[in-house]
Amino acid sequence: MHSEKSNSQTDARQYAPATERNREPILGVLKEVLPTKGTVLEIASGTGEHATFFAPQLSHLHWQPSEMNPLLIESIRAWAIARPTPNLLAPIKLDVSIQPWPVEGAQAHQDPTSTKPTAINIPSAITAIVNVNMIHISPWESCEHLMSGAERILPKGGLLYLYGPYKRNGMHTAPSNEAFDEMLKSRNSRWGVRDLEAVCDVAQQHHLALSQVIPMPANNFSVVFHRQ
Numbered sequence: 001m002h003s004e005k006s007n008s009q010t011d012a013r014q015y016a017p018a019t020e021r022n023r024e025p026i027l028g029v030l031k032e033v034l035p036t037k038g039t040v041l042e043i044a045s046g047t048g049e050h051a052t053f054f055a056p057q058l059s060h061l062h063w064q065p066s067e068m069n070p071l072l073i074e075s076i077r078a079w080a081i082a083r084p085t086p087n088l089l090a091p092i093k094l095d096v097s098i099q100p101w102p103v104e105g106a107q108a109h110q111d112p113t114s115t116k117p118t119a120i121n122i123p124s125a126i127t128a129i130v131n132v133n134m135i136h137i138s139p140w141e142s143c144e145h146l147m148s149g150a151e152r153i154l155p156k157g158g159l160l161y162l163y164g165p166y167k168r169n170g171m172h173t174a175p176s177n178e179a180f181d182e183m184l185k186s187r188n189s190r191w192g193v194r195d196l197e198a199v200c201d202v203a204q205q206h207h208l209a210l211s212q213v214i215p216m217p218a219n220n221f222s223v224v225f226h227r228q
Contacts, residue, residue: 012078014071018133019049021218026132026163027054029214029222035159038127039064039089041103043096043146044134048076055088062087062123064103066094092120096145104152128159135199136164136181139190144202151206154227160208162223163216166196174219196223 034040038061045051045065055063065088067073076091094101106120129150135143150160165177172178172193181193200210200223207228214222 012071012074013082014047014075016047016049019047019053022132022163022216022220023050023053025216026050026222027057029216029224030054030058030130030161033159033161033212033224034058034061035127036060037124038062039122039124040128040130041126041153042066043094043129043131043149044068044138045076045091046072046133048072048079048091050132051076051088051091052079052083052085056083056085059085059087061128062089064089064122064126065091066103067091068093068095089122096142096149099145099149101149101153125155126153126158127155128161129154130161132163134164135162136184136193137191140194143194143199147202147206147208150208150225150227154208156227158227160203160225160227162199162225163220165193165220166199166223167193168196170195170197177219196221199223 040058040061040063042051042063042065045067048065051063051065065076067076073091073093080088092102094103102120103122103126106122131146135146154160165180167173172181177193184191184193196213203210203225208225209228210223211226212222212224214224216222
């Protein structure tokens with residue numbers, strides 16, 4: 001159990017009901033697949049609930065949350081205040097469609113005498129990228145930008161982890177996913193549950209090799225790629 005600090009800034013915390021349902025299964029996979037050292041860049045961290053749950057249980061890694069929505073960035077900050085963890089870094093603003101990403105100008109243990117401009121400082125090199133529930137709630141171009149960024153940032157052997165619902169061979173894996181897909185498209189015609197094969201094709205174009213596809217509760221999947 002985490003003890004939560006009482007602070008007026010925690011009023012900014014937002015809550016995503018799915019987080020409590022999926023965080024334990026996701027953590028189980030992350031413990032198996034993440035590298036033994038380095039910084040994990042979380043893309044589209046949402047409310048920050050995942051970050052503050054994962055980071056203390058992955059204390060051998062630094063956890064860098066990121067978001068494009070200012071209100072969610074404030075939520076991440078508030079969650080970090082409520083549940084402080086030494087290896088959880090301050091959230092950064094990152095939109096996958098805007099290149100270069102701010103972390104591309106970052107240096108691990110930056111030399112203070114260097115005159116090279118940097119966007120942020122990170123305590124160790126990025127060795128993994130984690131992205132939960134973004135690809136289906138964004139335009140298809142966001143998937144392409146994600147893969148492009150992972151190609152630029154990850155070292156050889158670096159890991160990209162995706163979580164969410166996917167179609168397999170053009171078919172939904174459950175009626176509930178089909179209904180979810182229809183709901184997403186009704187909200188935004190550019191959203192929707194993606195074909196896993198199409199996602200893997202884009203990944204391969206960016207030198208990301210599929211390593212594992214792991215069935216998860218509620219008809220979701222953990223999808224693991226490694227940088228070639």
